[in-house]
Amino acid sequence: MRTRLVASTAVAVLLIATAAQAQWVMVARAVSGQVQRMSNKSSNGSGYDVATVVLMANADKVYQTALASLKTNHPEVTITSHDAKKREIKFSKGNQVASMQATPLGDKLTQLVVASNLTGMQPDATSVVVQGVMNVCKQMNVVCTVEGE
Numbered sequence: 033m034r035t036r037l038v039a040s041t042a043v044a045v046l047l048i049a050t051a052a053q054a055q056w057v058m059v060a061r062a063v064s065g066q067v068q069r070m071s072n073k074s075s076n077g078s079g080y081d082v083a084t085v086v087l088m089a090n091a092d093k094v095y096q097t098a099l100a101s102l103k104t105n106h107p108e109v110t111i112t113s114h115d116a117k118k119r120e121i122k123f124s125k126g127n128q129v130a131s132m133q134a135t136p137l138g139d140k141l142t143q144l145v146v147a148s149n150l151t152g153m154q155p156d157a158t159s160v161v162v163q164g165v166m167n168v169c170k171q172m173n174v175v176c177t178v179e180g181e
Contacts, residue, residue, distance in 0.1 A: 064088045064141075065176045067165050071150070079150040083161040086143050089172050091136035094144055095119035097171045098132055098164075105167075125160075127151045132164065144168060 064086050073079035087094060099121055102109055112129075113122045119134040130148035137143055146161040162178060169176035 065169070065174060067162060067169075067176050067178045069159060069162055069178065071159065073150050077150060080147065081150055081159050081161045082145065082147045083159065083165045084143060084145045085165050085169065085176055086137065086141065087169070087172060087174050087176075088140060089142055089174060090140055091119055091134045091142040092116075094134040094142045094168065094172060095121070098134065098144075098168045101167060101171050128160065130161065130164070132168075 065088075067083055067085045069081070069083045071079065071081040095116065099111075099114055102111055102121065102123060109123050109125050111121060111123045114120065119136075121132045123130055123132075128148055128151055130146060132144070132146045135143045135145070144165060146164045148161050166176055166178075
């Protein structure tokens with residue numbers, strides 16, 4: 033009787049964990065490709081700019097694609113460091129410094145974050161970090177949209 037109770041409890045816990053995992057994946061798929069942006073600019077023009085997106089793709093592949101794209105398609109960008117283990121790339125363009133990190137949320141689910149400083153020198157055009165995220169989306173053949181556009 034006790035063995036049966038322990039076995040039933042174990043099965044129930046496993047089913048609940050599986051259901052929670054499935055719900056997380058469904059939520060992630062629902063927001064996949066939606067670029068979120070947060071920025072703050074002071075009166076002197078300095079500040080920060082951050083963009084994030086969840087991609088239905090492997091984090092290592094996202095990192096490798098972003099690194100290859102920066103090296104190949106952006107001669108004006110200097111890669112200051114890259115770390116495959118952390119899936120992080122640090123780069124600069126003039127006075128502007130930025131970082132990109134691909135964080136695995138599952139085998140084929142990745143959160144991509146791009147952050148940059150604002151130097152007061154940039155025009156109020158499309159955000160460099162949003163452009164970076166959109167470039168990675170394009171290279172990965174993933175449709176991404178900017179929230180609110």
